[in-house]
Amino acid sequence: MINALKINPQDNVAVAVRDLAPGDALEMAEGTPVPAVIAQQAIPFGHKVALAPIANGETVIKYGESIGLATADIQPGEHVHVHNLRSVRGAVKQ
Numbered sequence: 547m548i549n550a551l552k553i554n555p556q557d558n559v560a561v562a563v564r565d566l567a568p569g570d571a572l573e574m575a576e577g578t579p580v581p582a583v584i585a586q587q588a589i590p591f592g593h594k595v596a597l598a599p600i601a602n603g604e605t606v607i608k609y610g611e612s613i614g615l616a617t618a619d620i621q622p623g624e625h626v627h628v629h630n631l632r633s634v635r636g637a638v639k640q
Contacts, residue, residue, distance in 0.1 A: 547573060548563060548573055548574060548575055549562065549563055549564050549566060549570065549572060549573050550562055550563060550566070550572045550573065550574055550595060551563050551574065551575070552574055552578050552580060552597065553608060553609050553610070554607075554608075554609055554610030554611075555610075556607055556610045557597065557607050557608050557609070557610065558596065558597055558598045558600055558606065558607045559594040559595060559596055559597060559606060559607065559608050559626050560572060560574065560580070560583075560594070560595050560597055561592065561593070561594060561595075561608075562589045562590065562591055562592065562593055562594075562595055563591065564591055565588070565589070565590055565591050566585040566588065566589040566595065567585065567588060568585055568586060568587050568588060569584060569585065570584070570585040571583070571584055571585075572584070572585065572595065572597075572623070580597055581597075581598075581622070583595070583596075583597055583622045583623050584622075584623045585623050586621065586623040586624045586625075587624065587625055588625075589625045593625060593626075593627055594606075594608065594625070594626035594627065594631075595623060595624070595625060595626065596620045596621065596622050596623065596624050596626050597622060598622055599619070599620070599621055599622060600616045600619070600620040600626075601616065601619055602616055602617065602618050602619050603615055603616060604616050606626060606631055612634065613631075613633065613634075614631045614632050614633040614634050615631070615632050615634060616630060616631060616632075617630050617631060617632050618630045
């Protein structure tokens with residue numbers, strides 16, 4: 547059963563389409579090229595999960611676009627949210 551959605555082929559995160567428990571394998575639509583990824587912690591419905599390693603300061607890609615920068619190293623299967631992601635969308639440069 548599909549439990550995550552990779553929106554764009556360039557994305558390094560997927561969206562949980564149901565609550566994921568630690569140890570759940572991500573299952574995406576057939577033909578979605580993603581290495582095996584296991585949820586490392588609980589990931590709520592609608593939240594992001596890393597599909598590949600994302601280094602501190604590296605861009606997080608969703609919709610094929612940057613949605614922010616990692617504020618810590620993120621491993622595949624980890625929850626990606628405000629605790630490890632800083633949004634840069636709409637940020638005002640000073």
